[in-house]
Amino acid sequence: MPFPNIDPVIFELGPLAIRWYSLAYIVGLMAGWKYIVRLTRSPALWTKGALPNGLATPATEDDIDDMLMWVTLGVILGGRLGYVLFYNTSYYLANPGDALAVWQGGMSFHGGALGVIICVILFARKRSIPLLALGDMVAITVPLGLLFGRLANFINSELWGRVTDVPWAVVFPNGGPLPRHPSQLYEAALEGVLLLVVLNVLAWRFKALSKPGLLTGLFLIGYGVSRAFVELFREPDANLGFLFDAITMGQVLSLPMIGAGFGFVYWALVKARAK
Numbered sequence: 001m002p003f004p005n006i007d008p009v010i011f012e013l014g015p016l017a018i019r020w021y022s023l024a025y026i027v028g029l030m031a032g033w034k035y036i037v038r039l040t041r042s043p044a045l046w047t048k049g050a051l052p053n054g055l056a057t058p059a060t061e062d063d064i065d066d067m068l069m070w071v072t073l074g075v076i077l078g079g080r081l082g083y084v085l086f087y088n089t090s091y092y093l094a095n096p097g098d099a100l101a102v103w104q105g106g107m108s109f110h111g112g113a114l115g116v117i118i119c120v121i122l123f124a125r126k127r128s129i130p131l132l133a134l135g136d137m138v139a140i141t142v143p144l145g146l147l148f149g150r151l152a153n154f155i156n157s158e159l160w161g162r163v164t165d166v167p168w169a170v171v172f173p174n175g176g177p178l179p180r181h182p183s184q185l186y187e188a189a190l191e192g193v194l195l196l197v198v199l200n201v202l203a204w205r206f207k208a209l210s211k212p213g214l215l216t217g218l219f220l221i222g223y224g225v226s227r228a229f230v231e232l233f234r235e236p237d238a239n240l241g242f243l244f245d246a247i248t249m250g251q252v253l254s255l256p257m258i259g260a261g262f263g264f265v266y267w268a269l270v271k272a273r274a275k
Contacts, residue, residue: 001168001182008156024152028145029075033068035141037061045203047210051130058133070123071138074115075145082111086249087237109146109227110253116142132212132268139219140199146223147192154184161186161233175235183234190226198222211271217264224258227251 010018039045040063043056051058059067083106084092084099092099120138124131153159157172161181169179199215199222202208208215231250236242240249 001170001179003157003170003172004155006155019152020155021149021152024148025075025145028148029068029072031144031148032071032138032141033064035144036064036067036137039137039209040064045207045209046133047207050210050212051133055130058130058137059127063127063129066127067120067123070119071116074117074119075112076115078115078118079107079109079112082108082114086111086253088239091239108253109149110250110257113142113223113257130212132216132264133209136203136209136212136215139216140196140203142219142223143192143196143199147188147196150184150188150192154182154188159184160235162235164233180235181233183230186230186233187226190230191223195219195222195226211268213264213271214268217261217266217268220257220261220264222261224254224261228254228258 006020008019008021010020010023012018040057040059040061046057080099086108088106116138117135120135121131123129124134157174160170160172160175161183163176163178164181165179166181168182170182171177171179199208199219202218203215208218228251231248231254234248234250236248243249243252
């Protein structure tokens with residue numbers, strides 16, 4: 001399959017270049033924000049009595065508007081710090097001044113997820129919002145950002161897969177002369193489309209939001225399993241290679257997510273039975 005001739009730069013205004021990758025972050029954050037606002041307008045998604053203090057929904061529209069900045073900072077700072085610590089530590093120890101140079105590329109989803117989690121915890125405490133319920137609302141919107149981000153990775157010809165002879169293999173411009181798995185599209189399909197559909201069907205059809213923590217746990221499990229699976233086809237980072245000659249850093253970082261996800265699911269179901 002030929003690589004589509006899409007310029008990573010959408011347009012330039014003098015020294016300012018607008019890239020698909022930057023647009024993916026912006027669209028993902030804005031779409032997630034608008035979607036969570038919609039959730040706050042749908043109190044029927046929560047069973048009466050599922051939230052403390054007789055709340056109809058965990059947060060108000062004004063709360064979600066204010067949370068957008070917190071989540072944005074969590075994504076950017078957490079994503080960059082995660083990349084620095086997990087994927088290229090030796091380089092940044094030698095060149096600490098480059099650690100904040102996000103325009104040079106290098107973001108980690110696992111780091112971004114941790115950044116968002118910390119920001120959501122702090123925001124929930126500041127506004128006295130039920131933490132698990134707010135986390136569920138955020139969790140079911142994250143696949144939107146993942147979908148746009150992975151499509152942007154494909155356009156940027158980065159994070160491509162291992163060499164293969166499957167019919168849909170792609171020869172990436174900077175991936176050498178051999179065809180490779182379009183692993184970015186695998187991730188877009190699993191972490192983005194499939195996870196988005198499953199979580200939202202559970203929320204809208206089966207009122208899973210009435211069990212605080214359940215959708216957060218299912219997101220962590222779904223993302224962790226999807227990422228660990230796609231890593232079987234994705235080229236390991238050149239500076240890391242395989243860890244223990246068998247697994248990748250992406251798989252290592254996904255394991256605690258899966259474990260935490262099962263913990264959230266167990267807690268949510270136990271709490272629901274106790275009511």
